[in-house]
Amino acid sequence: xxxxxxxxxxxxxxxxxxxxxxxxxxxxxxxxxxxxxxxxxxxxxxxxxxxxxxxxxxxxxxxxxxxxxxxxxxxxxxxxxxxxxxxxxxxxxxxxxxxxxxxxxxxxxxxxxxxxxxxxxxxxxxxxxxxxxxxxxxxxxxxxxxxxxxxxxxxxxxxxxxxxxxxxxxxxxxxxxxxxxxxxxxxxxxxxxxxxxxxxxxxxxxxxxxxxxxxxxxxx
Amino acid sequence: xxxxxxxxxxxxxxxxxxxxxxxxxxxxxxxxxxxxxxxxxxxxxxxxxxxxxxxxxxxxxxxxxxxxxxxxxxxxxxxxxxxxxxxxxxxxxxxxxxxxxxxxxxxxxxxxxxxxxxxxxxxxxxxxxxxxxxxxxxxxxxxxxxxxxxxxxxxxxxxxxxxxxxxxxxxxxxxxxxxxxxxxxxxxxxxxxxxxxxxxxxxxxxxxxxxxxxxxxxxxxxxxxxxxxxxxxxxxxxxxxxxxxxxxxxxxxxxxxxxxxxxxxxxxxxxxxxxxxxxxxxxxxxxxxxxxxxxxxxxxxxxxxxxxxxxxxxxxxxxxxxxxxxxxxxxxxxxxxxxxxxxxxxxxxxxxxxxxxxxxxxxxxxxxxxxxxxxxxxxx
Numbered sequence: 001x002x003x004x005x006x007x008x009x010x011x012x013x014x015x016x017x018x019x020x021x022x023x024x025x026x027x028x029x030x031x032x033x034x035x036x037x038x039x040x041x042x043x044x045x046x047x048x049x050x051x052x053x054x055x056x057x058x059x060x061x062x063x064x065x066x067x068x069x070x071x072x073x074x075x076x077x078x079x080x081x082x083x084x085x086x087x088x089x090x091x092x093x094x095x096x097x098x099x100x101x102x103x104x105x106x107x108x109x110x111x112x113x114x115x116x117x118x119x120x121x122x123x124x125x126x127x128x129x130x131x132x133x134x135x136x137x138x139x140x141x142x143x144x145x146x147x148x149x150x151x152x153x154x155x156x157x158x159x160x161x162x163x164x165x166x167x168x169x170x171x172x173x174x175x176x177x178x179x180x181x182x183x184x185x186x187x188x189x190x191x192x193x194x195x196x197x198x199x200x201x202x203x204x205x206x207x208x209x210x211x212x213x214x215x216x217x218x219x220x
Numbered sequence: 221x222x223x224x225x226x227x228x229x230x231x232x233x234x235x236x237x238x239x240x241x242x243x244x245x246x247x248x249x250x251x252x253x254x255x256x257x258x259x260x261x262x263x264x265x266x267x268x269x270x271x272x273x274x275x276x277x278x279x280x281x282x283x284x285x286x287x288x289x290x291x292x293x294x295x296x297x298x299x300x301x302x303x304x305x306x307x308x309x310x311x312x313x314x315x316x317x318x319x320x321x322x323x324x325x326x327x328x329x330x331x332x333x334x335x336x337x338x339x340x341x342x343x344x345x346x347x348x349x350x351x352x353x354x355x356x357x358x359x360x361x362x363x364x365x366x367x368x369x370x371x372x373x374x375x376x377x378x379x380x381x382x383x384x385x386x387x388x389x390x391x392x393x394x395x396x397x398x399x400x401x402x403x404x405x406x407x408x409x410x411x412x413x414x415x416x417x418x419x420x421x422x423x424x425x426x427x428x429x430x431x432x433x434x435x436x437x438x439x440x441x442x443x444x445x446x447x448x449x450x451x452x453x454x455x456x457x458x459x460x461x462x463x464x465x466x467x468x469x470x471x472x473x474x475x476x477x478x479x480x481x482x483x484x485x486x487x488x489x490x491x492x493x494x495x496x497x498x499x500x501x502x503x504x505x506x507x508x509x510x511x512x513x514x515x516x517x518x519x520x521x522x523x524x525x526x527x528x529x530x531x532x533x534x535x536x537x538x539x540x541x542x543x544x545x546x547x548x549x550x551x552x553x554x555x556x557x558x559x560x561x562x563x564x565x566x567x568x569x570x571x572x573x574x575x576x577x578x579x580x581x582x583x584x585x586x587x588x589x590x591x592x593x594x595x596x597x598x599x600x
């Protein structure tokens with residue numbers, strides 16, 4: 001069952017892509033021009049290396065493609081890596097881009113009034129149910145997560161949940177919605193990730209790309 | 221909420237194997253077992269279910285969270301369905317076969333059940349084929365089991381085989397030597413498991429430098445050994461490194477074509493291993509073909525042992541495309557001796573039960589490649 005030998009590099013759409021592409025380019029990978037066309041329906045792109053293709057997927061899906069070995073390498077935030085905690089993903093390199101943090105936030109008045117040490121359970125609106133459950137379980141609280149894909153900041157004011165767990169970059173969205181950051185969970189940056197089996201069975205090739213990305217990240 | 225259950229629906233992670241997959245799997249298991257038997261590994265067959273206490277002691281403790289349990293109405297004790305056969309074979313070796321001469325070589329094949337699958341492999345019932353070599357701590361025993369696993373997989377025609385060697389005791393020895401314990405050690409472990417160099421540097425404390433070097437030493441055997449040789453290791457870890465060198469050297473001599481990589485810090489799934497361990501991969505095949513390594517067989521201090529387990533579902537995925545068997549349709553009332561002769565020549569014969577007007581058409585309908593006509597098999 002020998003599949004095609006082409007290495008697939010998965011890059012995340014959206015916020016981080018603008019920072020990722022120059023770094024990939026510094027590592028010597030030029031992606032075909034169609035990649036920059038926002039309206040393109042193409043999902044898989046050739047590069048100047050005949051043995052390397054690039055795919056563009058949602059950031060959560062980068063981790064999934066790499067974990068299952070459908071892509072061999074990728075770039076993903078450690079928020080995504082923490083959420084899934086896939087044992088099949090190695091994250092050998094911190095690219096130092098896409099900096100933000102993941103935090104717990106609540107309406108100011110609730111944060112002042114409540115005593116979290118008395119809680120046994122709590123509803124939280126989040127895109128990260130895994131991280132949220134682990135974070136609260138570590139101090140003896142069951143978090144019942146309501147999975148939202150955006151506009152988390154609406155949840156507390158509309159009575160959907162008492163807390164939210166979300167990425168915070170500057171804090172201005174929280175502030176605009178009357179929320180305050182009350183707990184820091186982790187600092188987030190983008191990582192260069194590789195599939196475990198791919199690294200084990202093609203150590204020289206994949207190891208070579210890790211080195212080139214390391215140089216590109218160090219030069220930044 | 222009384223939904224009718226579809227008769228074909230199975231619980232998560234369980235499946236029916238259909239033709240030809242079921243046949244392919246059975247044949248692969250048979251061939252693997254034949255290779256093990258030819259090297260003097262005698263087959264044992266432990267039961268599906270055992271007392272929990274016995275199933276989960278020693279090396280079996282690693283499977284505690286994966287084991288289905290129930291109460292045995294007869295003994296009123298908890299019993300568990302095996303989630304892995306290795307602890308059972310170790311139990312047999314150190315109890316019923318305690319008086320058998322050492323080194324003791326045993327093989328086994330069977331099914332195991334787990335309470336849940338992994339994130340990327342949902343299977344809960346897993347087929348296992350394995351071999352255990354009990355009673356020797358010689359490096360030649362390590363070499364024998366790795367080479368045997370590779371030979372067995374090679375006999376199935378699996379291409380791009382590679383073996384990744386690891387020393388699960390190395391990191392704990394280093395952490396102990398540098399006084400890294402408790403939560404600190406857990407953080408180091410998690411960072412190493414994800415090969416996260418930045419986190420290793422941040423959480424490694426006094427050991428950060430040497431751990432970082434270990435991390436970057438992983439890769440093809442030769443450069444990895446050279447990088448390991450540069451490291452200043454505490455005595456216990458240095459001894460481990462030395463036996464790894466010996467094993468790699470002997471393995472290269474025994475199997476020059478086998479791709480060998482070394483990952484000195486790989487630990488996941490090796491928590492109860494006590495020495496050189498390994499994982500088997502094939503290029504382009506998702507998941508592991510198998511894994512194995514050193515452990516202590518039996519309770520208490522136990523006996524030195526090593527061995528491996530192959531996972532039949534992954535092994536089958538790695539097989540080269542199979543030539544379909546030649547199948548010949550034998551119309552009813554044909555000469556019986558011809559069919560018999562064809563079977564001895566390796567044909568599969570499919571007997572007609574009632575007369576048909578168009579035998580060739582009937583052969584095609586029954587997915588036969590040939591039809592018996594005029595005393596010979598004719599392609600359809």
